[in-house]
Amino acid sequence: MANPHLEYHLQLLHHLRTILAALGEAEQVPEESHALFLERYDELLSLLPQDPLQSQYLGQDLLCQVIQRYPQIAHLVPRDLLWFFGGDCLHFMPDDELDLYQQLEERRFEAEQNDEPFDWHQEKRLLAMPGDGTSH
Template sequence: MIADYHQFQLNLLKVASNNLLRQAPFNLEELGENEIEFQQQLIALVADLEHMRGDYIESGQQILSRLVRHYPDLVPLVPRDLFWLFGGELLHFMPDDEIEIFQQLDEQRYAAETAGESFNYEESRARLLGLN
């Protein structure tokens, strides 16, 4: 279901956001202007995705692209699912085999929704990524 998929992505973003903001340079007492702006944008992105308001896809692309460019050491804290969700330029940072997996997941989810069947995104994701 769309709600389950949305909630899964939202949870990933919340965890990534919390993890990112606990790391330097975002956890320092004195933050630079860039770090304050990044923090604010990341927090706003979580709220926008939670309420599905604004152009959260474009905002997500911009914020994660900024993360890759300015804080590359923190990129591993962001699940690849979010790169796929926000797409755009972020797809350039994903290898072809990873893109193929997320395409398969989207196709399976869409087919189930079209047929009116339930689809457990998290289980299908774990199976395709070899996590179980």
């Protein structure tokens, strides 16, 4: 069974998959290449729970392709996915956003080391608040 962090990102990937499928159904993209792209995307969905580390490069490649091939939905790509896959995906994130995610990741790691629960959404909200984000 996948850990909660991985499960969360799988849910985001499934959500993005529904958006991509809707693009094809609305005939807004070339059908043949879109179908092949969705096959590779589905491959990622099945491989990621089995081997998260081996799936990183495929995830990076596919997310970058989503932004480049489908600019009309680039704003709908969850930022959490860009951070999760890292690599070239990080080029689509501004420095202040990278700083926020770096702090989030450090807090998550610290919580894991101390066997404490970690709520990604709550911590993200706290860090995004005006001020230094350390008031909790």
